[in-house]
Amino acid sequence: MNSDYNYDVIVVGAGIEGSATSYQLAKKGKSTLLLEQFPIPHNRGSSHGQTRITRKAYGVYKHYAIMMEEAYNSWNLLEKETNTTLYHETGMLCTGPRDNTFINGTIEFSKTNGIPVEVTNQNDIGNKYPRMTFPTNYVFVLDTCAGILLADKGLRAFQDIFRQNGGILKDNEALTNIIPGSVITVQTTKGQYTCKSIILTVGPWAKQLLPTLGIHIPLKPIRINVCYWKEKNPGEYGLGKFPTFYESEAIDGKYSVYGLPSMEYPGYVKMCLGWGPDVDPNDRDFVNDQWVISKIKKYVADHFPNLHSEPSIVEPCIYTMVPDEDFVLDKHPKWSNIIIGVGFSGHGFKLGPVVGKVLAELALGETPSYDISPCRLNRFTFQSKM
Ligand SMILES: Cc1cc2nc3c(=O)[nH]c(=O)nc-3n(C[C@H](O)[C@H](O)[C@H](O)COP(=O)(O)OP(=O)(O)OC[C@H]3O[C@@H](n4cnc5c(N)ncnc54)[C@H](O)[C@@H]3O)c2cc1C
Known part of the structure; x- marks a missing residue:
């Protein structure tokens, strides 16, 4: 020190x-201290659970697609460092009408970047996967190099290597106050520390923390119901038989749906609506979200007749949305040694290793390895009140 x-x-x-x-x-x-308010592991934020989807063909946001190559390599390196399997290649099946922006973006990006995709229709798909019923004008695009990250294990792996390299992780200790300066004083529920730079990666709690630092940006934590549906023929949608699945604008022209093969709970397929009601992370379970369950139930009944039409397991998680769904990665406008990494808008897990690299660079005064202009604070018309 x-x-x-x-x-x-x-x-x-x-x-x-x-x-x-x-x-x-x-x-x-x-020398780095990682502070966590809850005893770990915990399931109160956005990073818990066993699985997350990853893919190279980031159809709509091209600046993230550029980062995905390094993200894949970094997850692979972490597997080697910890001698753990963190990734299963499954492919990802995207569907929608021919003119769907996400479908077209995926096809176009894949062609331009040499990523193998297979474009098929309802007839062809019927021979390959368990029964799915979609309108005849729908196309199916299989992004063959997409897959599943083992989320809980990945999180643990980063923390293990951090500690092995001398890092200190203090859990069950919340940040309570930041006193800015060239040396920052950090007050917590258990003590006080000083540091050259601080990085705030507080997930949905950013909505409460950032205004105390004069940052007022439109963050919207929403509750996501992670639903698991029992297979009628056990094993039919298992790993190796069913890829990950995604339909953008699937319900009411606005809500996306995503799915994963039965894996964490064998015999139960994960299929979720990618939206939910506003939530305060400290009162996550006191919201009325029956409308979410009703919509996803109808979707499953309409399109996946080989799944039971009631979810058997429902687990909560939180997205922290930003209107443009771009991350927020930047320095505080007044104190350049306060770094902000929030607003991951439901797609930040796969890019964790690259986000980590960029935030570390910002904290050390280095030039970020990627163009992060879409992620800067100055895109918001907000006033720093400090
Ligand atoms: C259901 C679901 C499915 C998803 N699927 C995918 C997917 O398929 N692919 C993908 O790429 N992404 C996916 N995501 C998004 C991804 O998981 C998130 O973007 C990512 O986990 C955000 O991580 P985070 O570190 O910002 O937030 P969090 O995981 O919430 O971490 C923030 C941490 O800060 C701590 N904290 C807050 N305030 C304080 C304080 N004052 N003092 C100390 N600690 C504090 C919290 O306790 C928490 O542990 C999904 C998210 C959900 C919820």
Whole structure:
């Protein structure tokens, strides 16, 4: 430790973004404290659960597609460092009408970048996968190099390597106050520390924390119901038989639906609506979201007749949405040693390793490895009140 301050960097929040950032800092030899308000592991934020979808063909947001190559390599490196399997290649089946933006973006991006995709129709798809019923004008695009990340294990792996490289993880200890300066004072529920830079990766709690630092941006935490549906023929949708699945604008022309093969609960397929009601992360389970269950039930009954039409298991998780669905990765406009990494809008897990690299670079005053202009704070018409 330096005599003028306790840590080079303090990272607040040990979800995937904070854990991947801390991993990067420790591997660069920086003394780093990772603070987490809850005892770990916990299921109160956005990074818990066993699975997340990953894919290279980021059809709509091209700046993330550019980052995906490194994200794949980094997950692979983490597998080697921890001698753990963190990824299963399954492919991802996207469907929708021919003119759907996501479908077209995926086909176009894949062609331009040499990513293998197979474009098929209802007839062809019927021979390959369990029964799915979609309108005849729908196309199916199989992105063959997509797959599943083992989320809980990945999170743990980043934290393990962080600690092995000298990082300190203190859980059950919440940040309560930040006193800015060239050396920052960080107050917590258990004590006080000083550091050169602080990185805030606090997930949905950013909506409460950022205004205390004068940052008022339109963050919208929403509750997602992760639903599992029992297979009528056990094993029919298992790993190796069914890929991950996605339909953008699937319901009412606006809500997306995504699915994963039966895996974490054998015999139960994960199929979810990618939207939900506004939520305060401290009162996550006190919201009325029966409308979400009703919509996804109808979707499953209409399109997946070989699944039971009631979910057997429903587990909550939180997305922190930003209107343009771009991440927020930037320095505080007044204090350049306060770094913000929030608003991952339901698609931040796969990119955790690259987000971690960029946030670490910002904290160390280095030029970010990627063009993060779509993720800057200045895209919001907000006033910093400090
Ligand atoms: C159901 C669901 C499915 C998803 N599917 C995918 C997918 O398929 N692919 C994909 O790429 N992404 C997916 N995502 C999105 C992805 O999981 C999130 O973008 C990502 O987990 C966000 O991580 P985070 O670290 O920002 O937030 P979090 O995981 O919420 O971590 C923030 C942490 O900060 C801590 N914290 C907050 N305040 C304080 C404080 N004052 N002091 C100390 N600690 C504090 C919290 O306790 C929490 O642990 C999905 C998300 C959900 C909910």
